[in-house]
Structures are given as C-alpha cells and as structure tokens.
Amino acid sequence: MDANLWDTIKSGIKNHVPAHSYRMWIEPIGLGGCQDNQVELTCANAFSQKRIQEHYGSLIRSEIEKQTGHPLDIRFAVSEKQSTVTPVARTRTPKPSVFARERQMELPQVATRLLSGRMLRKDYTFDRFVVGQNSDFAYSAALSLAAKKGGSLKTLFLSSHTGMGKSHLSQAVGHHILHKSPGERIYYVTAEDFTNEMVGALRSGGMDTFKEKYRTQCDVLLMEDVHFLTGKDRTQQELAMTLDYLFEADKKIIFSGAALPADIPKLNDQLRSRLSSGLVSPIEKPDFQTRLRILKSRCRENSVDMPMRVMEFLAGELEDNVRQLESGLIGVTAKHSLLGTPMDIELAESVVKNIVCRKRQITVEGIKLMVCKEFGVSPEDIVSKSRKQNFVRSRQMGIYLSRKYTDQSIQAIGRSFNRYHATAIHAINAVEKGIREKTAVGRQCEVLQKKIESGDL
Ligand SMILES: Nc1ncnc2c1ncn2[C@@H]1O[C@H](COP(=O)(O)OP(=O)(O)OP(=O)(O)O)[C@@H](O)[C@H]1O
CATH class of the missing domain: 1.10.8.60 (Helicase, Ruva Protein; domain 3)
Structure with missing residues (x-):
C-alpha cells in the first residue's frame, strides 16, 4: 500500500462517518509503513490511537480490505510528531517511548494543584471519559483544543444539565495540557470564584494585580458555571475585557455552564458574543x-x-x-x-x-404546596408579585427544589412561579449560596430535601 492508496481508502471511510468525526479522527491518520500483509497507521497521540482503534478500527479494516482486495493486519501506532491541524507525517516510525510519555493514565495519583484557582481532580482525564453520541462532539472538541498547538480552535463552551461531564472534560483539558507542557499557566476557576476574587480586589485596591493576573499571566483559562454571572454587570464587563486580552494573545479558554450563552439571561451583549465566539457544544443525556x-x-x-x-x-x-x-x-x-x-x-x-426518590412522581405543584405549608404562605402568595420577605424566600425555595427534583426546565419552573427565567436562575443561585454558607435558608432547604427524599411530599 502506498500513500495514494491510503488517501483513496480514507476517502472511502469519509462516506461512512460524520464530517466532524472524519476531520477530527480519520483525516490525521498517517500511513506509517506497509510490509507483507502488515500495515502500520500512525495516530497523532495516545488518545487518538485508543479512540480510533475502538471506534473506527473495524471500519478502517473493512475499507482497506475493500480497496486492496484482501484483509491486512493493521497496527495503530502513535506518531512521533504531535498533532497539528495538518495530517501527521506518513513515514515516521512510531516510538513506543512516546506512547508511554503521553499516556494520561500515568499522571501522579494526586489532584493537580494549579497556579491559581481550584485543583484538578486526578480522575477527570480523557482516558476515563466514556464517549457516547451525546458527548461525541464535546469530547472531540475538548481533545482537539487540548492537543493541538496552534490549532484554530481556541475557545469552547460546554453546556449541559448537571452531572453530564462538563467539569470532567474541562479538567481533562487541563491535565492534558499540563502533562505535555508542564510550564503552562492554567487557571481553573468557577465564575463565582472569579467574581469573589474581583470583588476582593476592588475592596482592597488590588484591581491592577487582578487584571494583570488574568489578562497577562494566564495561558489557559478554564471557567465553570458561567450562568452564575447573570445580572452581575461589573464582573461581566471585567470578564469581557479579560477575554479580549486572552483572545488577542491566542490563549485557550474553556467555559462551562448550565445554559447556552444565548439562553443565559441578563448577560451583556459584549460578554455574550465573546462566550459564543468559539465552538459551543451541548452535552446531552447519555443513552x-x-x-x-x-x-x-x-x-x-x-x-x-x-x-x-x-x-x-x-x-x-x-x-x-x-x-x-x-x-x-x-x-x-x-x-x-x-x-x-x-x-x-x-x-x-x-x-x-x-x-x-420517586422523582417521576414529584411535580412542581407538589413542591409548591409543600413549601407553602412549610413557610405558612398561600399558593396565591407564592406566585404573587409581592416582594414580602417570606414570599420571596418561599418562592426561591420552591424554584430551587423544583429544579433539583423535577425534570422541568428553568424556564418552565419560572413560569409555574409566575417569574421570568432570569429570576428563576437568581432564585437557584440564592438558595445554593444559602446552602454553601450554611445560613438559615440553607438549613431549611436541607430539611425540605430530606422530606422529599424520604417520600414525605
Ligand atoms: N461520559 C462520561 N464518562 C465517564 N464519566 C463521566 C462522564 N460524564 C460524566 N462523568 C462523571 O460523572 C460525574 C459528574 O460529572 P461532572 O462533574 O463533570 O458533571 P457536570 O456536567 O460538570 O455537572 P455540574 O453542572 O453539576 O457541575 C463525574 O464523576 C464524572 O467523572
């Protein structure tokens, strides 16, 4: 087999896989060599090798057999050359040591401490992420962003409901980059961390240091829970400016949030357009x-x-x-x-x-009634326009619990409480804060959660 035949085989494979998967996985595969009945195909790195072998191995085998007229023994190897936007070299012999060096599984068995922000969980690596149709695109995009030096993909926004792997993928990017380039300055923060840090800097007169840190000392920014920024005008302005600096310097950025940038309420246009300026990828429920x-x-x-x-x-x-x-x-x-x-x-x-816990039988209406009883307010009060403290508290609690225990969207829950989407998000944030800070609201919420979970609704 020669390079031309391998190109023909790849063209055949192209007809059987989605365009983005072809570009991501098949196009970069090089022909390492061919002898007797053995052919060696080279992949950009250990992750690609594993993935290509698992997902496309049989397709590649059958296409080769179709084109050559007989089955060949295929070996997938890792190319010495790192992944770039162009296909890997065709003739380079892979070195086993490169494979060993690139494997994420060899990361030290401790969470990785970064220069700034939170620690990366040691187990949130690409190796441990199981790819399904629901996450194929997000996974490919995250891997591409992490693996390619100088690639065109610099900004990725991951969005999903809770527990679908946004943090896992964001942190996998961090691990991957650190492993290959330990000197990279990676900042892993939540939007709330960023906000708190900024507020602290404003109070202590340290804004210059804060700006300097995020604008010029950060190579990779991983920012979670961007929906938290709803209505936070000052932080939004500062983040938009920070992003301009990072974009300009060609830095890599991953955002994640519970909603797509277009659906996050009370976001100024500058920030919204910057958040959506790269690839936006939802992660759906796994089948x-x-x-x-x-x-x-x-x-x-x-x-x-x-x-x-x-x-x-x-x-x-x-x-x-x-x-x-x-x-x-x-x-x-x-x-x-x-x-x-x-x-x-x-x-x-x-x-x-x-x-x-009977999730399917738990309804927004059921939660509303329970909360009303608990707070001593009527079903009319809880959906009224009144801003009396007890009504607001009970409403926020009802919205938070409905989000947690039902499958309804934030928008639908907001409607049930006669409120806009933005107010519903604000309510959820308020109760979450109460839980974190162990305030009376947080404690009350825990009591109600126990009631729901024990079926006492
Ligand atoms: N595709 C996957 N393969 C393997 N593990 C996964 C996958 N998706 C999620 N997980 C695991 O599920 C758990 C929750 O994932 P993660 O924290 O990344 O979700 P999230 O979308 O960030 O949730 P939240 O919005 O609540 O922060 C983690 O332990 C993660 O490792």
Whole structure:
C-alpha cells in the first residue's frame, strides 16, 4: 500500500462517518509503513490511537480490505510528531517511548494543584471519559483544543444539565495540557470564584494585580458555571475585557455552564458574543448503551465484579445523569462489601429507590404546596408579585427544589412561579449560596430535601 492508496481508502471511510468525526479522527491518520500483509497507521497521540482503534478500527479494516482486495493486519501506532491541524507525517516510525510519555493514565495519583484557582481532580482525564453520541462532539472538541498547538480552535463552551461531564472534560483539558507542557499557566476557576476574587480586589485596591493576573499571566483559562454571572454587570464587563486580552494573545479558554450563552439571561451583549465566539457544544443525556459502558468502565477500573443484569438494571433506572449513575454503583458496591448483601437485582432495587426518590412522581405543584405549608404562605402568595420577605424566600425555595427534583426546565419552573427565567436562575443561585454558607435558608432547604427524599411530599 502506498500513500495514494491510503488517501483513496480514507476517502472511502469519509462516506461512512460524520464530517466532524472524519476531520477530527480519520483525516490525521498517517500511513506509517506497509510490509507483507502488515500495515502500520500512525495516530497523532495516545488518545487518538485508543479512540480510533475502538471506534473506527473495524471500519478502517473493512475499507482497506475493500480497496486492496484482501484483509491486512493493521497496527495503530502513535506518531512521533504531535498533532497539528495538518495530517501527521506518513513515514515516521512510531516510538513506543512516546506512547508511554503521553499516556494520561500515568499522571501522579494526586489532584493537580494549579497556579491559581481550584485543583484538578486526578480522575477527570480523557482516558476515563466514556464517549457516547451525546458527548461525541464535546469530547472531540475538548481533545482537539487540548492537543493541538496552534490549532484554530481556541475557545469552547460546554453546556449541559448537571452531572453530564462538563467539569470532567474541562479538567481533562487541563491535565492534558499540563502533562505535555508542564510550564503552562492554567487557571481553573468557577465564575463565582472569579467574581469573589474581583470583588476582593476592588475592596482592597488590588484591581491592577487582578487584571494583570488574568489578562497577562494566564495561558489557559478554564471557567465553570458561567450562568452564575447573570445580572452581575461589573464582573461581566471585567470578564469581557479579560477575554479580549486572552483572545488577542491566542490563549485557550474553556467555559462551562448550565445554559447556552444565548439562553443565559441578563448577560451583556459584549460578554455574550465573546462566550459564543468559539465552538459551543451541548452535552446531552447519555443513552442506555452509553450508561452501560460507563458502568462497565467504572467496574473495570475499581475491579468490581458486578453481574451484567445488575449493571443493565442500574443503567436502565438511573437515566438522569452520570453522577446519579455513579451514585448507584457506589451504593451497590458499598452495601455489598459492608453488609455482605449479594450483588443482585434486589440490592440494586433498594439502592435505586433511594436515589430516584420517586422523582417521576414529584411535580412542581407538589413542591409548591409543600413549601407553602412549610413557610405558612398561600399558593396565591407564592406566585404573587409581592416582594414580602417570606414570599420571596418561599418562592426561591420552591424554584430551587423544583429544579433539583423535577425534570422541568428553568424556564418552565419560572413560569409555574409566575417569574421570568432570569429570576428563576437568581432564585437557584440564592438558595445554593444559602446552602454553601450554611445560613438559615440553607438549613431549611436541607430539611425540605430530606422530606422529599424520604417520600414525605
Ligand atoms: N461520559 C462520561 N464518562 C465517564 N464519566 C463521566 C462522564 N460524564 C460524566 N462523568 C462523571 O460523572 C460525574 C459528574 O460529572 P461532572 O462533574 O463533570 O458533571 P457536570 O456536567 O460538570 O455537572 P455540574 O453542572 O453539576 O457541575 C463525574 O464523576 C464524572 O467523572
């Protein structure tokens, strides 16, 4: 086989995969060499190699057989040359040592401390992310942003409901970049951290240092929970300016949030357009097969010998998000090992019951009534225009709990409480703050959550 034939084979593969997947995975594969019945294909890095092998191996094999008229023994290797926007060199011989050096699995077994912001969780790496149709695009984009030096993709916005892997992918980018270029200055912060830091700087007269830090001393910015910025005008202005500096200097930025930039209310136009200036990628709910693969992968990692039917049961029942799925796995393994209960469907059922806590039967109306009773307000008061403190508190609590325990969108919940989307987000933020700061509101919320979870609604 020569380079021309390999190009023909790739053209054949192009007809069978989506355009973005072709560009991302197939196009960069090089022909390393071909001898007798053996062909060596080179991939940009260890991640691509693993992914290509798992997802496209059989397609590549069958296309090669179609074009050459006979099956060939294929070996996927890692090219010495790093991934770039152009296809990798065709003839370079891969070195096993490069593969060993690039594997994220060899990261030290501690969370990674960064120059600024939060620590990266050691387990949030690309290796541990199970790709499904729901996250294929987001994964490819994050990997591309992390792996390509000088690539055109510099800014990525990941958006999803809770527990779908936004933090996991953002941090995987951080790990990947740090692993390859340990000198890179990566800042991993939430929008709230950024806001608090800025407010602190304003109070202490340290704004110049703050600006300098984010504008000129940061190579990669990973910012989570961008929806938190709703209505925070001063922070929005400062962030928009910071982004201009980072864009100008060609730095990499990943945002994540519970809503797409276009749907975050009370965001000024400057910031909104900057947030959407790169690639915007939603992550959807994983389907049954992906949930099952996530469970299998977690069981393998933790050497848990879970019967297939139990995994299928968990994957079938715990469909809201991956965090919930992980919680099911932890519940089953903990009960099994601590109490010696056999790992069977009965055990899985008991665990699932606690997790889903009748979620499907919990409605916004049910929550509204419970909150009204708790706060001593009427169903009319809670949806009224009144800003009396007790009404506001009960309304915010109702909105927060509805978001947590029902599948309704923020918009729909807002409507049920006679409020705009922006007010609903504000309400959720207010209760979350109360929980974090352990205020009376936070404590009251915990009591109500316990009630809901024990089925007392
Ligand atoms: N596709 C996936 N493969 C493997 N694990 C996943 C995947 N998606 C999510 N997870 C795991 O699920 C858990 C929740 O993911 P993560 O914290 O990234 O979600 P999130 O979208 O950032 O949620 P939130 O909006 O609540 O912060 C983590 O333990 C993460 O490792």
